[in-house]
Amino acid sequence: MKAAIYLRISKDTTGEGLGVERQREICRRHAEYKGWEVVKEYVDNSISATKKVQRPAYDRMIEDVKAGGIDVVVSWKIDRLTRRPIEIEQWIELHEKHGVNLATADGDIDLSTGSGQTIAGILANIARGEMKTKSDRQRAAGLQRAQQGKQWGPHRPYGFEHVTMAHVPLEVENVRGMYDDLIAGVSQHAIARGLNERGQLSTTGKPWNQTTVRNLLRAPRNAGLSHYKGEIVGKGQWDPIVTEETYRVALERTSTNAGGGGARKYLLTGVAKCGICGQGMVTAYLPGKKRTYACTSGKHVARAADALEYQVTETVLAILDATPLPDLTADKSAPKYSQLTKDADTLRHRLDSLATEFADGDLTASQLRTATERIQGNLAQIEKAMARRGAAGILAPLAGAGDVREKWGKLSIPRQRSIIDALAVVTVHPVKNRARPEPEAVQVVPRQ
Structure with missing residues (x-):
C-alpha cells in the first residue's frame, strides 16, 4: 500500500518544528510496522485545524488523493488531521470515490464500514470538544485575571515592566x-x-x-x-x-483607523464638514493655484480657503470673547472628574455582580439582558462626560489673563484646529454664487 504522512502542529513557538519531527518519527514507525511504502509527506507547521484557515499542505494532499496513488493517510492522531466533523464527511466521500483510508498511531480507521465512519466522526468531535474546553478555561482565567486587576499576558506592553508592572x-x-x-x-x-x-x-x-x-x-x-x-x-x-x-x-x-498622512498644514482640513454629505473637507487647488476647501466627493461644496478660515476663526474668537474661559473649562454644574470615575467603577462592579447572580440562578437571562443594557447605557453616558471634560483641557493655552486673540495668533495650526473642533461644529453649505458666497452658508455651531 502507498502511504502519505500528514504532520501538523498548531503553534510552533520556537520555529524549529520539533513537534512535527516527533510526529514524523511515530508515523513512519507505524507505516513500517504495517509494511506500507511512504510515498509522500505533507507538513502544516503552526497552523490550526479547528479554525477555517487555509492549510496549504492539507489542500495539496486532498488534490493528490483525488489524482490517485495514495491508499492510506497516516497521522499521529485524528486531531492532527482534522477537528471538524464536516471534513470527516469529506474523507468518507474520498474513500468512496478513491479508496483512501485513514490511520493513526492509535489504530487504523476503516472508512469502508459504518462503524469505522462513526468512530472517525466521534474522534473528531472529541478532539473539537477538548479544544473548546481548553479555550473556555483560558477565557475564564483571562477574565478572572482582568477582573482582579492583575497583569497582562505574555507580551510586555510599552511603558511597563513585564513582571513588576512598574513604569519604564x-x-x-x-x-x-x-x-x-x-x-x-x-x-x-x-x-x-x-x-x-x-x-x-x-x-x-x-x-x-x-x-x-x-x-x-x-x-x-x-x-x-x-x-x-x-x-x-x-x-x-x-x-x-x-x-x-x-x-x-x-x-x-482614534475612533476610526484613519490616521492621516502627517500633521495637517491647514486650519480646517477635516474639521469643516460638507453640508450635503457630512464628510470632512480637504484642501484643493483650483486653476490658477487658488487654495480652496472642497468636499471629498468633489461634487458638493468648494470654498476659497482664506475667506473660509477667516470667517470661522472670527466666529470662534467671538465665542471665546463672549464666554469667559473658566466657564468653558470648568462647568460648575457638572460632576467632578473624580466623581465620574467613581460612578464608572461602581457600574462596572455592578456588571460583574450581575454575571455572578445569573450564574447562581438569581437572575433569568431576560433580567440579565435588561439590567446589563441599562447599566451599559449609563456607563456610556459617564464615559462621554469624561471625554467632554478632557476636551476642555484643549483650551488650556488660552486660559489666564491676557488677550485671547493675541494668544491665538501664537498657537500652532494643530492647536488651533483642536480648539475649533472642541468648541464648534463647522458646516459649509453650497452657494449659488461662488464669487460672492453668503456668510450664512457657513455654520459655526457651538458644541454643547
Missing part, C-alpha cells in the same frame, strides 16, 4: 508625548514617524506605524484600567501613565 521612564515619557500630540491635532502617522526618527522602537523591536500607535493610544492600561476582550472591567494593579480623562479624549479621536 523613557517609554512613559514617549507615551505621554503621544497623547499630547494626538490631542494637539498631530496625526497618528506623524506621531509614528516622530518616534521612528528618534530611534524609539516598539517592544517588539520594530518601527512604529499608524496602526501600532492607534492600538497603544486606545489601550485602557495606560489609564490604569484593566480590560478583557476590549471591555473595561475595573482598575488595574498598576499606576496609570495618563489620566482616564486624557484616555477618553484619545479614544474619541
Whole structure:
C-alpha cells in the first residue's frame, strides 16, 4: 500500500518544528510496522485545524488523493488531521470515490464500514470538544485575571515592566508625548514617524506605524484600567501613565483607523464638514493655484480657503470673547472628574455582580439582558462626560489673563484646529454664487 504522512502542529513557538519531527518519527514507525511504502509527506507547521484557515499542505494532499496513488493517510492522531466533523464527511466521500483510508498511531480507521465512519466522526468531535474546553478555561482565567486587576499576558506592553508592572521612564515619557500630540491635532502617522526618527522602537523591536500607535493610544492600561476582550472591567494593579480623562479624549479621536498622512498644514482640513454629505473637507487647488476647501466627493461644496478660515476663526474668537474661559473649562454644574470615575467603577462592579447572580440562578437571562443594557447605557453616558471634560483641557493655552486673540495668533495650526473642533461644529453649505458666497452658508455651531 502507498502511504502519505500528514504532520501538523498548531503553534510552533520556537520555529524549529520539533513537534512535527516527533510526529514524523511515530508515523513512519507505524507505516513500517504495517509494511506500507511512504510515498509522500505533507507538513502544516503552526497552523490550526479547528479554525477555517487555509492549510496549504492539507489542500495539496486532498488534490493528490483525488489524482490517485495514495491508499492510506497516516497521522499521529485524528486531531492532527482534522477537528471538524464536516471534513470527516469529506474523507468518507474520498474513500468512496478513491479508496483512501485513514490511520493513526492509535489504530487504523476503516472508512469502508459504518462503524469505522462513526468512530472517525466521534474522534473528531472529541478532539473539537477538548479544544473548546481548553479555550473556555483560558477565557475564564483571562477574565478572572482582568477582573482582579492583575497583569497582562505574555507580551510586555510599552511603558511597563513585564513582571513588576512598574513604569519604564523613557517609554512613559514617549507615551505621554503621544497623547499630547494626538490631542494637539498631530496625526497618528506623524506621531509614528516622530518616534521612528528618534530611534524609539516598539517592544517588539520594530518601527512604529499608524496602526501600532492607534492600538497603544486606545489601550485602557495606560489609564490604569484593566480590560478583557476590549471591555473595561475595573482598575488595574498598576499606576496609570495618563489620566482616564486624557484616555477618553484619545479614544474619541482614534475612533476610526484613519490616521492621516502627517500633521495637517491647514486650519480646517477635516474639521469643516460638507453640508450635503457630512464628510470632512480637504484642501484643493483650483486653476490658477487658488487654495480652496472642497468636499471629498468633489461634487458638493468648494470654498476659497482664506475667506473660509477667516470667517470661522472670527466666529470662534467671538465665542471665546463672549464666554469667559473658566466657564468653558470648568462647568460648575457638572460632576467632578473624580466623581465620574467613581460612578464608572461602581457600574462596572455592578456588571460583574450581575454575571455572578445569573450564574447562581438569581437572575433569568431576560433580567440579565435588561439590567446589563441599562447599566451599559449609563456607563456610556459617564464615559462621554469624561471625554467632554478632557476636551476642555484643549483650551488650556488660552486660559489666564491676557488677550485671547493675541494668544491665538501664537498657537500652532494643530492647536488651533483642536480648539475649533472642541468648541464648534463647522458646516459649509453650497452657494449659488461662488464669487460672492453668503456668510450664512457657513455654520459655526457651538458644541454643547
